Each structure stands twice: as C-alpha cells, then as structure tokens.
Amino acid sequence: MRITCPLCGERDRREFYYYGDAVYADRPAADAAPEAWDDYLHLRDNPAGETRDLWYHEMGCAAWIEVTRNTVTHEILATRLVAGREGKKAAAKGRGKKA
C-alpha cells in the first residue's frame, strides 16, 4: 500500500503511523454535552467501503494527513493535510450543538 503525502509525494505505507478515524481531529467544543464527548472518544463507525482516517508521516515530514480510503478494495482515494482542512472548527462546533 502506498500513501500520497501532500508534501512528499507517494510514499511507502511503512513511513506512516496509523492514528484512527478522522473524527478524532474534530474535537467538540469545551462546553459540549457529555454525549458529544462520549461519541467523540468512544463511538466509531466500521464501514465496509469508504472511510476517512488520520495518518502521521512519522518516518518522513511529520505531517498529519487525512486519508480517504476504501476498506474493501484498499484503494487510497484522496489525501490532504489535516492543517489545511477547511471548516474544521465549524464542524467541531456543530458536533457539540447536535448533542
């Protein structure tokens, strides 16, 4: 498996450290309901198909990357820098309000 680091280009999967679902980057607001925090910390989907997760380019440029991949075909569909995500804070706020 090869992952395209937005900075370094296509690299071997062994240069990266897997961190888990990309939801982890969308932290709820500090005053969010306990349910929102419970959801954020413990509840994860387990899709057969497209999923988004966080990878750390540990043996490389040390960037955090959000990878969209397919758990069935192992295809890497898209990658982007976590630092460059738009609407990151808005999404986190939304999660807090929803609960």
Add this chain to the structure above:
Amino acid sequence: MPSLIEKSACDGLLPVSAGGVTLSEPAPERITSVAPFAGKEAAAGKALKALGLGWPGPGTSIGGEGRLCLWTGRGQAFLIGAEPEGLAGIAALTDQSDAWARMRLEGGGAKAVLARLVPLDLGAGAFPVGRAARSGLGHMAMILHRSGAQSFEIMVFRSMAASAVHELHQAMTALAARAAL
C-alpha cells in the same frame, strides 16, 4: 575549568570506502532550524533571499556547498553553513548544529548503496540534484539531499551516527563483494 574536546558526530568512524563508493563526514557547519511564525512566511523568504538563499518548497533546497537552505518539513527548513541573520522575530530559530550526524556518500555506486536502505526512487529523473527528502535509512529517520549527480548528503540524529555508518558500510561492502564475483 575542565578542558573539553569538541568532536564531530562521526569522529573515528569515517571515512570508509568500498567498491568505488566513499562515505565521509563533511566539515561541521552551523545548522539552524528555521520555522516561520504564522503569517511571516513571506518575510522569512525575504530574509533568506538577503542571505543569497530563499524559502525552499517541499522536497527542494536552495544554495549548495557551504551555504544551503534545505526543506525539512511543513513550515520548517534547515539553514546550513550560514548564520541566521535577519530572521529573529520572523521565525522560530533553533541551533541544531550538534544534533545531527552528517554524512556524504559519493561515487558511481552511491545510488545502488542507498537503494538497499532507502524506500525512494533516487533516479536522476525522480530525485535530481538539489532535491531533498525526509524518509527512512533502514529503521532510522533521515534527511536526504542530492548534492551532485553521484553524491548524496545524509543526516540522521546524532545518537544514531554509529548505526547509520554501520548500515551504509555494510551495504557498500555487500555491493562491492557482489561486483567482485
């Protein structure tokens, strides 16, 4: 006052040669990590331009022997061989001169030696002169810079100097032995 002896990272380990490839240690130079503060990227680029260099894009370097600005990560570059004049207040500056073991691998088989340890395409097309990368050297984190058609500069954490020399020397001797068959 005790008298301390200044030693370079690969003191007593290098140079070594095998099969026409030489691994040596360049003369120690000042290494400064330059990380521009938020919104100060353009100002940092300007200050580096005044030093005759510039801000390198991902995977690139500006300058050369003796005066180099090397991309080392998102929002970070290493200034090697030059004092970081005019950068105070614009970028976070860290003196890392003693933190890295620098090695130079040169010779016709340098690329073949690295091919045994580095998971990158180091062909002249994919990795031309001046190109920089962060990747792995065996199990070690490494900064790689192509300084010439047949020469590469390798930087690993100083504590790993002996391991890096061992790994590279082993690859060099293995290739030389294979060529002698």
